Amino acid sequence: MHFQFTIIIPVYNEEDNLLRLEKELLLYLEIANKKSKVLFVNDGSSDKSQEIIEAICSRNPAFTFISFKVNKGLSAALKAGFDFTNTELVGYIDSDLQTSPKDFNLLLSHINTFDLVTGMRTNRKDSLLKKLSSKTANSFRKLFTKDGMDDTNCPLKVLRTDYAKNIPMFNGLHRFLPAMVLLQGGKIKQIPVKHFPRLAGDSKFGFWNRSIGPFIDCFVFLxxxxxxxxxxxxxxNI
Structure with a gap:
């Protein structure tokens, strides 16, 4: 079967979300603009996530996984996903389903013209502290990178795989994907997408890694x- 689009799902201790995620992904695969498959990247989960992922993949031929020995963080999970992708297009979505797989079609509709298309969360269903720290981080990053993006932390993106594989990797990478595509001479675009409250599990990001950490990462990027x-x-002539 020839696939065109790989959806990377970074997973860290999301056992309560995975079956609901499976259902939503299966619904999306039926309406996807591109022939799509799923790649779970288990980032060293200590709960039953790996057991559930293996069960999901065993009953769905378009679902695959890789699993880390120990937790390495979101940037490492994305790098591994990019490394193991063999389709022309690659994207990712968080396993907490605060964004919808259905919105991938909105992003894919622009990918013929752009090299990266990212979601921009509208009417965010997060706490005030989370929204403020995210806004602060985005302001710092936008000032440093001049990428013109308002919400690079949005966990819904599509990009051309050749650009993804050429991105220099470091911790905090996920905040700089648009800027790194620009460094390669690529074109980027942001599209408003829906946002939903987290129904299960816990957020893996606190004040430090939403605000102070991204500020430090800006200097690494420069x-x-x-x-x-x-x-x-x-x-x-080779």
Whole structure:
């Protein structure tokens, strides 16, 4: 079966969300604009997530997984997902279902013109502290990267796999995907998407890794941007 689009699902201790996620993903695969498959990346979960993921994959041929020995964080999970993707397009969504897989079609409708299309959460269903810390982080990042994106933390993105595989990886990467596509000379776009409250499980991000951590990562990005190598071969005889 020829797939065109891989949906990466980073998972860390989400046992209470996975069966609902399976149902929503199956509904999406029926209406997807591109022939799609799912790749779970279990980021060293200590609950029953791996057991549930294996059961899901055993009954759904379009679902696959990889599993880390220990927890490495969201950026590492995304890197692994990119490394194991073999389709032309790749995207990701969080396993908490605060965004909907159905909105992938909104993003995919623009991917012929752009190299990365990201969601922008509207009417967010988060706590005031979470929204304020996220807004602060986005302001810092936008100032440093000049990527023009209002919500790079939105866990709903689609990008061309060749761009994804060429992104220099570091912890905190997930906040800089649009800026890193721009470094490669790519084109990016943001699209408003729906947002929902978390119904089960706990958020893996607190004040530190929503605000202070991203501020520090901005300096890492500036250093990397200065050192970044990007070239285009105009002619060859190999």
């Amino acid at each position: 250093w990397m941007k200065k050192k970044y190598i990007n070239y285009t071969v105009s002619k060859q």
